Each structure stands twice: as C-alpha cells, then as structure tokens.
Amino acid sequence: xxxxxxxxxxxxxxxxxxxxxxxxxxxxxxxxxxxxxxxxxxxxxxxxxxxxxxxxxxxxxxxxxxxxxxxxxxxxxxxxxxxxxxxxxxxxxxxxxxxxxxxxxxxxxxxxxxxxxxxxxxxxxxxxxxxxxxxxxxxxxxxxxxxxxxxxxxxxxxxxxxxxxxxxxxxxxxxxxxxxxxxxxxxxxxxxxxxxxxxxxxxxxxxxxxxxxxxxxxxxxxxxxxxxxxxxxxxxxxxxxxxxxxxxxxxxxxxxxxxxxxxxxxxxxxxxxxxxxxxxxxxxxxxxxxxxxxxxxxxxxxxxxxxxxxxxxxxxxxxxxxxxxxxxxxxx
Amino acid sequence: xxxxxxxxxxxxxxxxxxxxxxxxxxxxxxxxxxxxxxxxxxxxxxxxxxxxxxxxxxxxxxxxxxxxxxxxxxxxxxxxxxxxxxxxxxxxxxxxxxxxxxxxxxxxxxxxxxxxxxxxxxxxxxxxxxxxxxxxxxxxxxxxxxxxxxxxxxxxxxxxxxxxxxxxxxxxxxxxxxxxxxxxxxxxxxxxxxxxxxxxxxxxxxxxxxxxxxxxxxxxxxxxxxxxxxxxxxxxxxxxxxxxxxxxxxxxxxxxxxxxxxxxxxxxxxxxxxxxxxxxxxxxxxxxxxxxxxxxxxxxxxxxxxxxxxxxxxxxxxxxxxxxxxxx
Numbered sequence: 001x002x003x004x005x006x007x008x009x010x011x012x013x014x015x016x017x018x019x020x021x022x023x024x025x026x027x028x029x030x031x032x033x034x035x036x037x038x039x040x041x042x043x044x045x046x047x048x049x050x051x052x053x054x055x056x057x058x059x060x061x062x063x064x065x066x067x068x069x070x071x072x073x074x075x076x077x078x079x080x081x082x083x084x085x086x087x088x089x090x091x092x093x094x095x096x097x098x099x100x101x102x103x104x105x106x107x108x109x110x111x112x113x114x115x116x117x118x119x120x121x122x123x124x125x126x127x128x129x130x131x132x133x134x135x136x137x138x139x140x141x142x143x144x145x146x147x148x149x150x151x152x153x154x155x156x157x158x159x160x161x162x163x164x165x166x167x168x169x170x171x172x173x174x175x176x177x178x179x180x181x182x183x184x185x186x187x188x189x190x191x192x193x194x195x196x197x198x199x200x201x202x203x204x205x206x207x208x209x210x211x212x213x214x215x216x217x218x219x220x221x222x223x224x225x226x227x228x229x230x231x232x233x234x235x236x237x238x239x240x241x242x243x244x245x246x247x248x249x250x251x252x253x254x255x256x257x258x259x260x261x262x263x264x265x266x267x268x269x270x271x272x273x274x275x276x277x278x279x280x281x282x283x284x285x286x287x288x289x290x291x292x293x294x295x296x297x298x299x300x301x302x303x304x305x306x307x308x309x310x311x312x313x314x315x316x317x318x319x320x321x322x323x324x325x326x327x328x329x330x331x332x
Numbered sequence: 333x334x335x336x337x338x339x340x341x342x343x344x345x346x347x348x349x350x351x352x353x354x355x356x357x358x359x360x361x362x363x364x365x366x367x368x369x370x371x372x373x374x375x376x377x378x379x380x381x382x383x384x385x386x387x388x389x390x391x392x393x394x395x396x397x398x399x400x401x402x403x404x405x406x407x408x409x410x411x412x413x414x415x416x417x418x419x420x421x422x423x424x425x426x427x428x429x430x431x432x433x434x435x436x437x438x439x440x441x442x443x444x445x446x447x448x449x450x451x452x453x454x455x456x457x458x459x460x461x462x463x464x465x466x467x468x469x470x471x472x473x474x475x476x477x478x479x480x481x482x483x484x485x486x487x488x489x490x491x492x493x494x495x496x497x498x499x500x501x502x503x504x505x506x507x508x509x510x511x512x513x514x515x516x517x518x519x520x521x522x523x524x525x526x527x528x529x530x531x532x533x534x535x536x537x538x539x540x541x542x543x544x545x546x547x548x549x550x551x552x553x554x555x556x557x558x559x560x561x562x563x564x565x566x567x568x569x570x571x572x573x574x575x576x577x578x579x580x581x582x583x584x585x586x587x588x589x590x591x592x593x594x595x596x597x598x599x600x601x602x603x604x605x606x607x608x609x610x611x612x613x614x615x616x617x618x619x620x621x622x623x624x625x626x627x628x629x630x631x632x633x634x635x636x637x638x639x640x641x642x643x644x645x646x647x648x649x650x651x652x653x654x655x656x657x658x659x660x
Contacts, residue, residue, distance in 0.1 A: 054472060156346050159642050164597050164615065164634045165353070168627060171619040172361040249481055253601055256483060257616055271484070275605075280487070280495045288491070292484035299479030307475045 042233060048312050055308035061301030065294075068111055069118040078108035080265045088284055097286050101277045109265055110290055116178050116266040117298065120251045123182035125244030128190040132239055133232075135190070136197030137224055140205060154198075157191035166250060170259030177261045181254070185247050193239035200235050201228055238309055245302040252295050267291035335650055343643045350635040354628050355404050358389050359397075381415035381424075385625055388414060413629040418621035419614075425629045428614065433596070435505050436603070436610030439526050440595045443533045448588045450534075451541025455584075456577045458542060459549035470546075474539035483601035486532040490605070493528060501525050503607045529606045533599055537591075541584060549580035582653055586645045593641020597634030 049055045068075060082104065089099040097106035139150035169184055170176055176184065204210060213223050229236075254260055255268025262269050274287035387395070387403040395403065407413070413425040420428055458467045494502035506512070506522045552558065553576050561571045591598070600612030607613065611630060618627040 054475075152342075152345070155342065156349050159346055159639060160350060160353075161594070161597055161634055161638050163600065164631050167600070167615065167619055168357060168631050171622070171624075171627060172358055245479065249479065253481060253483065256481075257601070257604060258620070271487075275487070280491050285491055288484075288487050292481065292487070295484065296476070296480050300476045303475050303479045304472065307472075 045234065045237065045309070048308065049305075052308045052312065054304045054311070058301045058304030058306075058308060061297055062305070065114055065118060065298050065301065069114040072111045072115060076105070076108040076111035078105040080104060080108040080112040081263075088282065091286065097290055098284065100273070100287055101279075101282060101284065102273075106287060106290070109270055110267070110294060113266040113270055113291065114294070116264055117248060117251070117268075117295075119178055120182055120185070121244040121248045121298070121302070123178075124186045124189070124247030124251075125240045127182065127186035128243040128247075129193060129236060129239045131186065131190040132192075132194035132243075133197055133229065133236060136194040137201045137228055137232075139194075140198045140201035141220065141224055141228065143205075151198075154191045154194050157188065158195065162188055163250065163253070166254060167257070167259065170254050173259075175261045176254070176259065177264065181251050181260065182247075185250050186243075189243060189246050189250070193242055197232060197235060197239060200232050204228060204231060234309065238306055241302045241306040241309075245299055245306070248295060248299050248302070267294050336647065339643055339646045339650075343639055346639050347636065350632065350639070351405065351408060354632060355388070355401060358624065384412050384414040388628065389624065408632070414625040416618075416626045417623050419617050419623045419626055425626050428626060429611070429629055429633060432609060432611050432614045435608065436596060436599070436612065439529055439603075439608065439610060440533060440599045441592075443530045444537070444588075444591055444595055444598075446530075447534050447537045448541055448584070448591070451538040452545045452581065452584050454538075455542040455545025456549060456572065456580075459546045459553060459576070459580075460572050462550060462553070467546075470542065474543050477536065477539040478543075480536060481601070482532060482536050482599070483605045485536055486529065486602050486605040489528050489532055500528050502528050505609050525608075529599070529602050529608050532602050532605075541587070544587060545577075545580065545584050548583050549576050552576045552580040555579075582649070585652065586649050589645030589648050590638075590641050592644075593638040596637040597630075 049059050083102045085095065085099045085103045085105060087099060087103045088101045089095055091098045095105050095107065097110065100106055100109070135150050135154065139147045139154075165188060166184065169188075173180060173184075210223065210227055213227050218227075251260070252266075252268035252271070255262075255266060256271045256275070258272050260266070260269055260272070262272060268291075270291040271288060274284070274291075277284075277287075279285065279287040384407050387400045387407060411426060413429075416423050416425055416428055458470055461467055490502045493499045501507070501524060504525060506518065506525055510518055510521055512518060558571060558575050561575045566575075596611055597615075598612075599610070600615060602608070603610045603612035604616050611633065615627065615630045615634075617623070618630060
C-alpha cells in the first residue's frame with residue numbers, strides 16, 4: 001500500500017497503492033523460446049501505450065520529466081543555488097515562479113530539482129527490480145531449502161514498516177546524498193516485487209520449454225537468464241514502475257523531513273526549506289505547491305502506466321467502453 | 333492448528349529481526365553516531381539509565397557484543413528503554429511514549445475506521461454501477477490520489493483552510509492555553525484541531541479501499557451464483573450486498589485488520605505537518621534531536637503494532653476463508 005507512503009503513502013501497507021502488475025494473466029510465457037517472447041511482450045507493451053489512454057498520459061508525463069532532467073540548462077538559465085536575486089519576489093516575466101526567501105530563482109530550482117528525483121527513481125527502480133528478480137527467480141528455480149530461506153527473508157522484509165525504518169537509518173546517516181538514498185531505499189524495498197516475480201517463475205517451472213533446455217544440458221544460470229527472465233519482461237516492467245514510484249515518494253518524504261542532503265536541489269529539499277521558512281505564512285505558497293505538484297505528476301506517470309498494464313493483463317478491470325471497442329475490432 | 337502455529341512462529345521471527353535491527357543499525361553506521369551524542373548528554377542521566385543505554389548502543393562498556401546483545405534483549409523484555417537524552421532530557425522513554433499514544437490512536441484510529449467504511453461502500457456502488465460516469469472517472473482519479481504525498485495534501489489544506497480562510501486551527505492537538513479536562517469546551521477544541529489532519533488522512537487512504545473493493549467485486553459479479561441470483565429475480569440490493577459484496581469483501585477485511593497496525597506509525601508525516609503531538613511527531617522530534625533511545629523505542633512500538641496486526645489479520649482470514657488454511 002500504499003505508497004505513501006507517505007510518502008506518505010506507507011509502501012509497506014498490505015494493499016499496495018498501485019495494483020502492481022498482476023500481469024501473470026498475459027499469455028506471454030507459452031509462446032516458444034525466451035528471446036522471442038521477450039521481444040514480443042515489449043512490442044505488445046508498445047502497442048498498449050498507444051491504445052490505452054492511461055498509458056499514453058503516463059508515458060507522456062515520464063518523457064516530459066526525463067527531457068527536463070536531461071537538459072535542465074536549456075530550460076532554466078539560472079544557477080538554482082545562487083542567492084543573487086531580491087528575496088521573496090512574486091512571479092514575473094523574469095522569475096516565472098518568483099524567488100525564494102533566500103533570493104534563489106524558484107523556477108530554476110524546480111527544473112534542476114528534476115534530475116536527482118529521476119536518478120533516485122530510476123536507480124532504485126532498476127536496482128530493486130534486479131535484486132527482486134535474482135531473489136524471486138532463484139527461490140523459484142532452486143526450490144527446496146533455498147526457496148524456504150529466501151522466502152522467509154522476503155516475507156520478513158515485507159512486513160517490517162519501511163518508512164519508519166528508513167527514517168531510523170536516515171537519522172544515523174545524517175544527510176544522505178543521492179547515491180546513499182538509492183542504496184538504502186533499494187536495499188529495503190525490493191521484497192514486494194520479489195514475491196510477484198517468484199510466483200511467476202514458479203508457474204513456469206514445469207513448462208516444456210524449460211524441460212527442453214534442461215534436457216539439452218544447459219547450465220542453471222543460462223536457463224535462468226535466457227529462458228526464464230525474458231518471459232517475465234512485462235512483470236519486470238511492472239516491478240520497475242512500482243519500485244520507481246515508491247522511490248519518488250520515499251525519497252521526497254525523507255528529504256522533506258530533513259533526512260536528505262539539504263544542499264542538493266531537489267523537490268523534496270525545496271519542500272524542506274519552504275516549510276522551514278514558513279512559505280505559506282510569508283506569502284510564498286508556490287514554493288510548496290509547485291514541487292509538490294511535480295512529485296504528484298511524476299508519481300502519476302509511473303502509477304498510470306502501471307495501472308494501464310494491469311488493465312491490459314486483467315481484462316475484467318477495463319472500462320466497459322473499451323471492452324466494447326475491443327469486441328468491435330475483433331468482429332472486424 | 334498448524335497454520336496458527338506457523339503464523340505465530342513467523343511473528344516471533346519478525347519480532348526478533350526488528351529487535352536485532354534496532355541493536356545492529358547504530359553499530360553498522362560509520363563511527364557509531366550514538367556514541368558521540370550519548371557521551372555528550374550522559375552526565376544528566378541516572379546511572380541506572382546509563383547502563384541500559386550502554387547495552388543498547390555499545391558505549392563505554394566492558395561487555396563483549398554478545399553480552400551486550402543479551403542484556404539489550406533483557407532490557408526490552410522488561411520494557412526498560414532508558415532515558416530521553418535531548419527531547420525531554422532525563423524523562424523516561426516509556427513515559428514520553430505513553431503520553432503520545434492516545435493522540436495518535438484517537439486521530440488515526442478513528443480516521444482509519446471511517447476511511448474503511450466509506451471506501452468499501454463507495455467501492456461496492458462503483459462496481460455495481462460499472463460503466464457509469466462515476467465509475468469511469470474514479471479509477472484514474474484514485475490512482476493519482478494514491479501517489480500524492482500525505483504531507484503535501486496536509487500542507488495544501490493548511491494553506492486553504494488555515495492560512496487563507498482562517499477557518500480551522502492547524503497546529504498542535506489543542507489550544508495550550510486551555511486546561512485539559514472532561515468538559516465540552518476542551519473536547520470541542522480537541523475535535524477542531526483534529527479535523528484538518530483527519531481529513532488529510534481520509535482523502536489519501538480512502539482510494540485504496542475503493543479500488544480494492546471495486547476490483548474484487550467486479551470479479552465476483554461475473555460469477556455464476558450472481559447470475560443465478562438474478563435469474564431467481566432477487567431484488568437488486570440483495571444481489572449487490574448479500575451475493576456480490578459479501579463474497580468480495582474479504583481482501584478489504586484483511587486489509588483493514590492490517591491497516592489497524594499501521595495506525596500507530598502510519599501518519600508520521602501528517603502529524604509532523606500539523607505539529608500534532610502523537611507518536612509520529614515524537615519520532616521525528618527524536619530524529620531531529622538525535623535522541624536515539626527515544627527513537628529506537630518508537631520504532632519498536634510501531635513495528636510491534638504492525639506485526640501484531642498482521643498476525644491477527646492472518647488468523648481472521650483463516651477463520652473467514654477456509655481455503656487459506658492449507659496455503660503457506
């Protein structure tokens with residue numbers, strides 16, 4: 001659940017905020033060898049992005065933020081940290097969002113603040129998904145004692161409340177930079193997706209193409225990497241989206257309460273400084289509203305994409321309208 | 333019975349992991365940060381409390397780490413958590429925590445129950461009127477709702493209802509100029525201070541109940557027994573409530589049992605934003621002041637609440653849904 005983490009949305013909640021990919025329903029696996037199934041499911045995903053409105057919106061949001069994160073200098077010419085302007089200016093043609101009570105250009109802060117958030121989102125998304133994949137697939141493939149041990153580790157991590165744990169770790173670390181933040185969040189948040197990947201891998205265990213590979217005498221590592229993992233592409237994407245979303249919310253929340261590195265410009269630290277300088281009471285509401293909206297928009301990008309894939313995998317959830325459309329298409 | 337034993341064993345295992353994390357984390361950090369802080373504030377503490385802290389953080393003690401670990405476990409088992417260093421110097425950690433708990437239970441507990449009831453109800457109606465205008469709009473809205481940081485919604489509500497409209501108070505649990513007592517004026521004041529944080533919590537948590545209920549119920553609505561009920565000509569509200577909703581509510585019920593565990597630590601940031609002096613606010617106070625003994629006790633409290641709730645929800649599910657008893 002929720003994510004919220006709170007971020008508020010406390011991600012360790014049982015009911016995950018996003019119905020993270022129940023994509024097992026996708027008939028990807030049976031379709032012959034590994035590599036082909038992987039490419040096919042990627043193509044299927046590409047088609048999904050253009051045909052499902054939620055997926056289109058989610059993708060557009062992500063692409064927008066990635067472009068801003070890659071080329072912040074093109075959009076905002078100011079140094080986000082430089083305290084060179086009059087303090088607490090209202091929005092104007094020079095300063096689209098005004099200036100902070102330190103005299104920094106707020107628009108430049110929002111634009112440059114995109115990069116650290118994206119780094120954390122993608123860093124944790126990839127790292128946690130890889131850990132989840134290794135542990136989930138290893139548990140399912142090896143079975144027996146290994147499965148039992150890895151399962152218990154996953155379950156224990158799953159039930160320990162993550163956000164309080166991150167707060168405790170953050171307080172010992174005193175100002176975690178981007179890299180530390182990625183490491184800590186990834187190390188603690190992989191368990192939810194590991195569960196899902198394990199059950200997918202379990203369902204594959206006795207498929208013919210795996211048995212064929214075993215009979216051919218392939219090594220376990222080869223079977224895991226070439227035969228099993230490509231059939232889980234869609235599930236891995238869902239896991240990535242889930243983990244990236246949690247990372248955005250967790251890291252922003254930690255930065256907001258001052259457990260990030262306050263000299264890094266990012267949305268969460270902007271909120272920290274704004275709250276510390278009583279932005280509302282001093283007539284600078286944009287200092288809080290804009291970075292918050294950015295967090296919501298980026299999070300919505302990940303969540304909408306994930307929800308859309310979920311709908312594709314589980315037709316029962318689709319809006320009735322599009323079901324009718326699908327039926328019409330099939331009739332043609 | 334085997335199922336129950338296994339769940340209890342898992343509970344004990346996770347409890348042990350949480351305790352061990354509490355013990356190991358400060359020792360794993362570069363330079364054991366607890367050392368400096370405790371060294372600085374030790375003079376104001378009773379020798380008895382110092383002993384507890386020595387085992388907990390491994391400072392100035394001549395015991396080896398194994399002995400420290402066991403005396404730490406012993407202290408926790410007898411509820412000796414030591415003394416607050418900076419937040420309320422010299423006060424017993426247990427006392428401070430006990431003072432904060434009722435505020436959190438009142439605010440978050442009531443709101444959690446409310447969110448569950450409202451959310452489940454809306455979810456039932458949404459699934460029943462599937463394809464209606466309400467239903468088409470809701471999923472995307474609630475997907476977005478669930479990604480909004482709690483604390484930011486709180487801040488926006490403060491801006492609108494507190495700073496701009498000046499309708500509601502947004503700081504503290506009650507007006508500190510009043511004397512706490514069992515009278516209408518004081519209770520009214522407490523309620524007034526709880527409205528904004530409660531509303532924040534409600535709108536951020538209700539979405540998940542609606543979504544889960546709606547999605548499960550859509551699956552049940554396609555079942556044959558629902559079709560059978562329609563064929564029998566039963567009234568709609570009976571099909572909706574007794575046939576579809578009743579069979580779809582299980583995930584929400586287990587989720588509810590679990591979310592009760594998150595009541596204690598689930599609104600850390602909301603309490604922080606509203607300066608609402610509950611457990612979460614206290615935790616962040618402790619973190620901000622490097623008050624490690626208080627911080628560790630709170631983390632333990634939050635974790636134990638969650639673990640207990642999960643154990644209870646497992647047992648409830650086993651009673652309500654016989655199919656789960658065989659599964660792991």
